[in-house]
Amino acid sequence: MILTNVLALKDNYIWILYDKNNSCIIVDPGESNLVIKTIIQKKLNPQAILITHYHRDHVDGVKNIVKKYPKIIVFGPKKEKNYSIHQIVKGGDKIHLLENDIDVISTPGHTLNHISYYLKPYFFCGDTMFSAGCGRVFQDNYLSMYYSIQLINSFPDDTILCCSHEYTLSNLIFSMNFLPEDNNLKHYYRKVQKKIFLKKNIFPFYLYNEKKINIFLRTDDFILKKMMGFKKNKDSFEIFCYLRKNKDLFGAKRD
Ligand SMILES: [Zn+2]
Structure with missing residues (x-):
């Protein structure tokens, strides 16, 4: 295939x-x-x-x-x-x-x-x-x-x-507001930026990598909660809503 x-x-x-x-x-x-x-x-x-x-x-x-x-x-x-x-x-x-x-x-x-x-x-x-x-x-x-x-x-x-959309860099910039010292995010940002500069396809997006760099998959992450100013027992769903609503205000991406 x-x-x-x-x-x-x-x-x-x-x-x-x-x-x-x-x-x-x-x-x-x-x-x-x-x-x-x-x-x-x-x-x-x-x-x-x-x-x-x-x-x-x-x-x-x-x-x-x-x-x-x-x-x-x-x-x-x-x-x-x-x-x-x-x-x-x-x-x-x-x-x-x-x-x-x-x-x-x-x-x-x-x-x-x-x-x-x-x-x-x-x-x-x-x-x-x-x-x-x-x-x-x-x-x-x-x-x-x-x-x-x-x-x-x-x-x-x-x-x-x-x-269905290529929003990777904008998503990473948003995420780095919360996790500025996260090495996985920083490394992936540099990698994607280089590929875009060279006009290369960023794909494929493996789930194992997303688990590291996608904060919407990390809403139970203790460090993320701490960096957002929440306690470690803060509900994962509330973290999700907070992130998604903030993302709506960040940049003009429609989807
Ligand atoms: Zn849609």
């Missing part, structure tokens, strides 16, 4: 996963031109589009891709808007594609019906998690988002997170 990404719009990752027969699936196409260009270049045969949620930067490319490849099947969660897909899926479902079962995982928080897709080791988490950060919480779903993040944290260390 080979994974590639298209960096589209301002900072969106659109994921394309293909097998030895060049059959492919596309995750969250927020635009179509670059996706179709990649499909043609790599001589791929698109089987399906997987949607995590219905924000425009995740679905605006669907219509044109389906027009170009009419046999494609579009999977997505329960509709939050009047949006046309072929098959609604929910947490616990399995989708058989690319000669594999893909697990559909319920990850509410960013939106009420947000779902993720897991085909070991790839975890397509939409706007639930980003490298060194997590998605914005809409509709006041903080507890749902917290549990979705905990669920992702319980996956194997070698899981590869396929998130």
Whole structure:
């Protein structure tokens, strides 16, 4: 299985996963031109589009891709808007594609019906998690988002997170406000900065690394609590809410 990404719009990752027969699936196409260009270049045969949620930067490319490849099947969660897909899926479902079962995982928080897709080791988490950060919480779903993040944290260390935005540097700068002396954060910041300067892809995002550098996965961390001025028995969920609400005020990232 080979994974590639298209960096589209301002900072969106659109994921394309293909097998030895060049059959492919596309995750969250927020635009179509670059996706179709990649499909043609790599001589791929698109089987399906997987949607995590219905924000425009995740679905605006669907219509044109389906027009170009009419046999494609579009999977997505329960509709939050009047949006046309072929098959609604929910947490616990399995989708058989690319000669594999893909697990559909319920990850509410960013939106009420947000779902993720897991085909070991790839975890397509939409706007639930980003490298060194997590998605914005809409509709006041903080507890749902917290549990979705905990669920992702319980996956194997070698899981590869396929998130939908490139916010890594901004997330790390935010995190270093709380943990200015954290060597893992400092090291990862330098590494990412260098790759961006050299115009290299920052990917892959391994979960074992996120466990070290993503403060939203470290809300039970004694040092983080101390640096934030909280006692060590402060509830992990309250830490999560505090961090996420502060992140909303930090920079202008929408998701
Ligand atoms: Zn979104």
